[in-house]
Every structure is written in structure tokens, then in C-alpha cells.
Amino acid sequence: MKPMKITEIRCHLMQAGAPPQTGWTATGQSVLATSRNWLFVTVATDAGLVGTGEGSGWPRVVATAVEDLAHLLVGQAAGDIERLWQRMRVALMGHGQTGVVGMGAVNAIDMALWDLKAQALGVPLFELLGGQTRPAVAYYVHAATPQAGREAVACGVRAVKVGGIGDVVDRAFAMREAVGPDVDLMCDLHGPPWLAPADAVAIGRALEPLKLLFLEEPVAADDLRGWRLVRDKVALPLAGGERLATLQDFRPFLDEGLLDVLQPDTGRFGGLTQMKKLAGIAEAHAVALAPHSGSLGPVAEVAAVHLLTAIPNALILERMQPDWEGRQHILSGGVQASAGLLAAPAAIGLGLTLNTDFIARHPSVRNTGLPSGGWNAGTENETTYVQARRPRARIDRSKP
Numbered sequence: 043m044k045p046m047k048i049t050e051i052r053c054h055l056m057q058a059g060a061p062p063q064t065g066w067t068a069t070g071q072s073v074l075a076t077s078r079n080w081l082f083v084t085v086a087t088d089a090g091l092v093g094t095g096e097g098s099g100w101p102r103v104v105a106t107a108v109e110d111l112a113h114l115l116v117g118q119a120a121g122d123i124e125r126l127w128q129r130m131r132v133a134l135m136g137h138g139q140t141g142v143v144g145m146g147a148v149n150a151i152d153m154a155l156w157d158l159k160a161q162a163l164g165v166p167l168f169e170l171l172g173g174q175t176r177p178a179v180a181y182y183v184h185a186a187t188p189q190a191g192r193e194a195v196a197c198g199v200r201a202v203k204v205g206g207i208g209d210v211v212d213r214a215f216a217m218r219e220a221v222g223p224d225v226d227l228m229c230d231l232h233g234p235p236w237l238a239p240a241d242a243v244a245i246g247r248a249l250e251p252l253k254l255l256f257l258e259e260p261v262a263a264d265d266l267r268g269w270r271l272v273r274d275k276v277a278l279p280l281a282g283g284e285r286l287a288t289l290q291d292f293r294p295f296l297d298e299g300l301l302d303v304l305q306p307d308t309g310r311f312g313g314l315t316q317m318k319k320l321a322g323i324a325e326a327h328a329v330a331l332a333p334h335s336g337s338l339g340p341v342a343e344v345a346a347v348h349l350l351t352a353i354p355n356a357l358i359l360e361r362m363q364p365d366w367e368g369r370q371h372i373l374s375g376g377v378q379a380s381a382g383l384l385a386a387p388a389a390i391g392l393g394l395t396l397n398t399d400f401i402a403r404h405p406s407v408r409n410t411g412l413p414s415g416g417w418n419a420g421t422e423n424e425t426t427y428v429q430a431r432r433p434r435a436r437i438d439r440s441k442p
């Protein structure tokens with residue numbers, strides 16, 4: 043590979059609309075009704091090649107972090123991916139545990155460096171990750187209603203997820219009824235800090251007859267005591283990790299056998315460099331990867347598909363389908379979805395070109411908001427524990 047030096051790092055931050063089937067927007071219509079932002083990053087080189095990456099973890103803040111890291115990277119050899127990853131990590135140390143925000147910035151730049159290296163070598167990115175163990179990876183969609191589940195299955199999707207807490211057991215049973223026994227079903231409780239572990243156990247036990255592919259985030263990501271309780275009391279595979287930022291964050295979950303499925307976010311887990319390491323550690327623990335993508339744009343999805351077609355322990359990838367209609371204008375190239383599977387592009391690098399004009403026409407306006415579902419109206423200021431206890435009768439199937 044001919045040496046090439048980084049000459050410029052640019053952020054492309056945009057306001058993205060909400061997927062129509064989610065509760066992320068009260069109206070489902072206006073782009074400004076959602077707080078969703080996407081951050082794409084381009085890394086230019088003196089060889090004329092430009093790599094593309096994506097970073098999440100609070101994109102409006104991550105964009106500033108990327109710009110602040112840029113001076114440590116411009117002039118450096120773009121091919122030294124691991125060395126530059128360590129350089130960025132050390133640069134963040136003085137700011138404390140920067141979590142998914144810091145790793146979101148590293149993620150965006152790291153992804154672009156992998157794209158650059160694969161372009162420079164003239165191969166699709168998956169070739170750098172060891173080649174393919176499978177030509178395509180399965181994906182699942184979110185379905186808020188049994189009708190949405192039936193429509194997804196009719197389009198060839200073979201796995202469906204329901205989420206939230208209120209009436210979740212009833213909704214999961216209704217979804218199983220709608221999609222039948224041969225479609226994989228998952229349930230995501232979103233790990234809210236106000237869900238008591240005892241309630242999570244009650245929900246998990248009620249879901250056991252559905253033979254879920256996994257129960258996701260039954261308790262908060264940092265409530266290890268709660269995870270241990272659910273692990274001991276619920277006979278379902280457990281998934282989590284979308285809020286974790288480092289290999290070290292995953293250690294207690296792997297050391298104690300608390301997770302069966304790891305869900306690092308392809309936009310905020312430090313990029314392909316750290317994702318590949320996590321996949322190896324997971325393999326040693328007989329654990330699979332099912333990366334989180336719920337809030338991500340299409341660049342991170344392409345990177346995830348390259349990785350998941352390469353590693354031996356890929357389970358499934360999350361996908362918003364349908365998504366905001368603007369998503370289809372972000373890229374040329376990218377992944378192809380067919381019969382519930384996503385195939386990696388055969389073109390060199392990530393295999394995509396960013397439509398920066400379209401992105402520029404949708405500038406970021408805001409990137410924070412309150413959940414529009416799952417709360418008791420008007421009670422945002424209450425102790426979060428009250429939020430779960432008040433509608434306790436509606437959490438499981440014990441309601442009259």
C-alpha cells in the first residue's frame with residue numbers, strides 16, 4: 043500500500059427524520075419533531091482518496107469532539123489505524139471517562155480510516171476483516187403492531203422486535219400470534235433506570251413461553267446487581283451493550299456470563315478497530331454479536347454489514363425498516379436488503395459515496411428530547427421509581 047497522509051477531516055452533521063413506526067416523534071411528519079441527528083465524517087488524504095465514517099453517541103457533541111481531535115491526525119499516516127486509535131484514546135484521557143461521546147468521535151474517524159485502507163488496497167472492506175464467513179447477514183425490524191409485524195414478514199423479514207414496558211407482554215404475545223412460530227421474536231425493555239429488577243424478572247418470566255431470540259436490556263446498563271438477578275431468575279437469552287463504550291465496559295458482563303448477545307453500537311463503540319476486538323473476546327465466551335443500529339444512519343450500517351459478514355459469531359443486525367424517507371438520499375452504493383438479509387457491497391472500501399449536498403440541506407437543529415412514550419403524562423419530574431410502580435398492574439399479564 044502506498045503511503046498516504048491525512049490532509050483534512052470534515053464533519054457532515056444533519057437533522058434526520060424519525061422512522062414512522064417509532065414513538066420518536068409525536069406527529070411522525072416533521073423532521074423537527076424528532077431529535078435524531080446523523081453525523082458523517084470524511085477523512086481526506088494527499089493520495090486523493092477520501093474515507094467516510096459515521097459517529098453517534100450524541101452526534102451534535104461528537105461533531106465538536108471530531109473537530110477537536112483533527113489536529114492530532116492531520117499529517118499522520120492514514121494507514122496506521124491501530125496507532126491512530128491509541129493516539130485518539132490517549133488524547134481523550136484528560137477528559138475523564140468520555141463514554142460513548144468520546145468513542146463516538148473515535149468511531150467516526152476509525153471507520154473512515156478502514157474505508158481508506160481498503161480503497162488504497164483496491165478491495166472491499168470485508169477483505170481486510172478476514173474475508174467473508176457468510177455472503178449476507180440477517181436483520182430484524184421493529185414492529186409496533188401485529189399488522190406491522192405481518193407486513194415485515196410479507197416483505198421477507200424473518201425477525202421482529204417489540205419494545206417498551208407498558209403492556210409489553212401482551213404485545214409480544216400478540217406479535218407471536220401475528221408472525222407465527224418460525225419468525226424470530228425479540229423483546230427490548232430499553233433498560234430504563236426506573237424499572238426495578240423485580241419487575242424486569244416478572245416481565246421476563248411472563249415472556250419465557252415465547253422462546254425469544256433474546257430479551258434485551260431488562261434493566262439499566264449499569265445495574266449489575268439487577269442483571270445478576272435477571273440472569274438467575276429468567277430462562278431467556280439476554281442481550282445488551284448498546285450504551286457501553288469500551289472493551290472494559292463489557293468485561294463484567296462477559297466475566298459473569300450476564301449476556302448471551304452483545305449489542306455494541308456501530309456508531310459509538312470506537313469503530314471497527316474495537317468492534318473486531320470485541321467480536322474475538324465474545325467468541326472466546328461463546329457469545330454472539332447483534333450490533334445496535336436503531337439511531338444510526340446508513341454509513342454505519344454498511345460498516346456493520348462488512349463486519350458481520352466477516353466474523354464467525356454474528357447473530358443478526360438491527361434495522362429501521364421503514365425508515366425516514368430521506369435515508370435513501372444519503373448514499374449512493376451501500377447495502378442491499380433482500381429476503382431478510384443484508385449483503386455487503388462488492389465495491390472497494392466501504393463501497394459508498396456520501397451525498398453531501400443532500401446532507402447540507404438538512405442542517406442539525408436539535409439533538410435532545412424527552413421520550414414520547416412509556417412515561418406517565420406530566421410526571422417527568424417524579425422519582426423514576428414511581429414511574430414504574432404506578433402502572434405496575436399494566437406491566438405484566440396479571441391485570442384483570
Ligand SMILES: [Mg+2]
Nearest residue numbers: 230232258284
Ligand atoms: Mg435497545
